[in-house]
Each structure stands twice: as structure tokens, then as C-alpha cells.
Amino acid sequence: MISQHELTIATRGRGIYELSADVQQAVGHSGITTGLCSVFIRHTSASLMLCENADPDVMRDMEAFMARQVPDGDPLFTHTAEGPDDMPAHVRSVLTQSDLNLPVQDGRCALGTWQGIYLWEHRLAPHTRRLIVTIQGE
Amino acid sequence: MISQHELTIATRGRGIYELSADVQQAVGHSGITTGLCSVFIRHTSASLMLCENADPDVMRDMEAFMARQVPDGDPLFTHTAEGPDDMPAHVRSVLTQSDLNLPVQDGRCALGTWQGIYLWEHRLAPHTRRLIVTIQGE
Amino acid sequence: MISQHELTIATRGRGIYELSADVQQAVGHSGITTGLCSVFIRHTSASLMLCENADPDVMRDMEAFMARQVPDGDPLFTHTAEGPDDMPAHVRSVLTQSDLNLPVQDGRCALGTWQGIYLWEHRLAPHTRRLIVTIQGE
Numbered sequence: 001m002i003s004q005h006e007l008t009i010a011t012r013g014r015g016i017y018e019l020s021a022d023v024q025q026a027v028g029h030s031g032i033t034t035g036l037c038s039v040f041i042r043h044t045s046a047s048l049m050l051c052e053n054a055d056p057d058v059m060r061d062m063e064a065f066m067a068r069q070v071p072d073g074d075p076l077f078t079h080t081a082e083g084p085d086d087m088p089a090h091v092r093s094v095l096t097q098s099d100l101n102l103p104v105q106d107g108r109c110a111l112g113t114w115q116g117i118y119l120w121e122h123r124l125a126p127h128t129r130r131l132i133v134t135i136q137g138e
Numbered sequence: 139m140i141s142q143h144e145l146t147i148a149t150r151g152r153g154i155y156e157l158s159a160d161v162q163q164a165v166g167h168s169g170i171t172t173g174l175c176s177v178f179i180r181h182t183s184a185s186l187m188l189c190e191n192a193d194p195d196v197m198r199d200m201e202a203f204m205a206r207q208v209p210d211g212d213p214l215f216t217h218t219a220e221g222p223d224d225m226p227a228h229v230r231s232v233l234t235q236s237d238l239n240l241p242v243q244d245g246r247c248a249l250g251t252w253q254g255i256y257l258w259e260h261r262l263a264p265h266t267r268r269l270i271v272t273i274q275g276e
Numbered sequence: 277m278i279s280q281h282e283l284t285i286a287t288r289g290r291g292i293y294e295l296s297a298d299v300q301q302a303v304g305h306s307g308i309t310t311g312l313c314s315v316f317i318r319h320t321s322a323s324l325m326l327c328e329n330a331d332p333d334v335m336r337d338m339e340a341f342m343a344r345q346v347p348d349g350d351p352l353f354t355h356t357a358e359g360p361d362d363m364p365a366h367v368r369s370v371l372t373q374s375d376l377n378l379p380v381q382d383g384r385c386a387l388g389t390w391q392g393i394y395l396w397e398h399r400l401a402p403h404t405r406r407l408i409v410t411i412q413g414e
Contacts (some may be wrong), residue, residue: 002413174410188374196363240375
């Protein structure tokens, strides 16, 4: 069995947005109880992340780390026509994930207790982000 | 056909632990000869890695790189309640992998000659890490 | 349905090589219209990347970023027998991807408009790189 769903997420600009409920709902609707759930983002300046879901400081620190590692307006970059945050957004995306592949057990993604599924918007401006969730199994 | 197995790995604290034999054994037990093998770790302070499997110095250098890039006790971080190695462990996990998706050919993961499957424990203390291996195919 | 293909890419040394057409062709040949396409590289000194496909400056900047982050000949590294670019190539591979998992819709990988599939050769010398493309679906 295969089930494919599209998710559209309207971001409010740079930041980390939890998707766990949206993905679990897609798995629930699929009727698949054992298998795999793939989450894919169709963009190169926003990405996906599995991360600790309990303390919001973890998200603040994650953003602080990336801001130091891949700063906006870095003079190293020549691809600047779309703004000082565009090339850093591509690099941040490459350093994280564009797809996640999650096991499905008992009709749900078998995440760990502290694991959440997140979209990381790397552009400063709000964007509409399109994702595809594909569940395969039985 | 789908086959799902749980693996439990007891780590002795920060370090890199090879899982290739455990994963190949799960593939062998599944009876699946052609398809895909997904390996998933249910934690956010330990991660997965495909890496060179011949020279132990590669693992030492990999750890040295991460220790420089994401040092314990970095004053940048505010999520410090669980210790100076906790937030760095989350960042290291985000920079590496929580899931691997490996092709199965002739009843085995078709790794390259020098490729091994590793769990990277990022916390200093020993932990029990739970993984799910899902094999789909025919 | 499962379909598995091998791709061999002869690189001309360090650089970024687009694979989108090769992967889309494998999906087309499979006859699968809905499902997932996994791309796997059987090496630990070259990797895979989804990235912006419009401006070649993005690739130049991506390489510049990695060259600064993981410089050849870094005295941190002890695994140097295979040359000053070998351990950096392993680190670059670990920081990017060895496998991509792409949704298949209407008989094609459903990439975003600006998304391309790339092989990133991290060694300075030309290499022959072997990949496995596995398509599952209906």
C-alpha cells in the first residue's frame, strides 16, 4: 500500500516550525500500520530536522549555532542577488535534511519520546512551503 | 514484503560504534533480497553515520572535527540544564543523520567496500540507544 | 513494484555534478508512477546533495563554504596517508548526504522547481563513483 499527501506550511519567516502532528495525521489517514513514512520538502532554502521537542531553548540554540556557522551577508558568497540570507539558506539546507524517513509502527511514526519533526525556514521573509508525505507499508 | 526489527545498543559514552553486522543480520533474517533497508535512531543526542571502515584514525579525526565545531560548554548555548554536552549533542545529531536508507541487493545492504554503518553517541555518559530497522522489498 | 538501477559517474575531480536527468530517466524506465525513489552513493569521500539548480554561483559558494569549514591539510587530522584532501572528503560526506529519498508522482521525482540532484566529488583527483537507484511503488 502507498499513500501520498501534500502539506502546505505558511511560515512567518526564519524559524523552526513543528510538523509532528501534521505528519502523524497523514500516517493515521493512510490506514497503514507497519512501514515507512517519508517526508520531503520541495525547496532549497528551508529544510527538515528531527530534534528535541521539550525545551524551546533548544530551538533558540539551534538557530544561534547556524547564525554563527553560516552568517547572513558573509562576504565569502557571490550568489547575493536574492538577498544576504539566500545563500546562507541554501547552505543551512544542505547541512540539515530535505527528506526524513520514519518507521511506522502501530499506525504511527515510531518517534522517540523526545523527538519532534520540524521544518526550518531559513529565509527571513515568510514563505509558503510545500511538502510531500509518502507512506508505504501494510 | 516488510520486516521490522528493533536494535538496542548500549553505548559506553561518547564515541562511534559500528552497526554494520547488526544491520546486515536484520536484512538476512528478513528474507528480502531486493529492496531498501531503513535504519532509524529514536534519539536526538546520538546519530547515525556512513563512514570509512578501514582506519580507526578516521573515527578519531571525525570526533576531533566535531569537538572543534560544536564544543561542549559553548557559551552560545542556553539549554544547559542537562549538562555541557547536551546541546552540543543535539547540534551534532542535526549535522549528521537520524535515518539511513540503504539499498538491498542479493539479500544484503549493498554498501561500498569501504562503507560502514555507525552509531555516534554524542553524550559523555553511557546510554541505551534504541533503533528500528525496516526492510521493504521482495 | 521494485526497480533497481546502477549509475556510474566518472568525475573530473572535486566539484559538483548534476544527476537530475539520470535519476529521472531511471524513474521513467521503472514504469512506477507513485512511490519513492532512493538514490545511494557507495562511497565515503563523495556525497549527494539537493540544491538550487539555477545559478552556477550557488555551486561555487557551496564549495567555498566547505573549503573554509573543512580545509584540506588541516593539522587537526591524523588520517593523512591518502593525501591532504582525504579526511576532509570523509568529513564533507558526513556533513551532507549519502542517500536521498525522493517522492515519485506521475512517473517522475516530484522535485521543487529550483531543486536539482547533485553528486559532490570531494577528492581532488578524478574518480569513478557508483550509485544505486531504487524505485518502489505502483
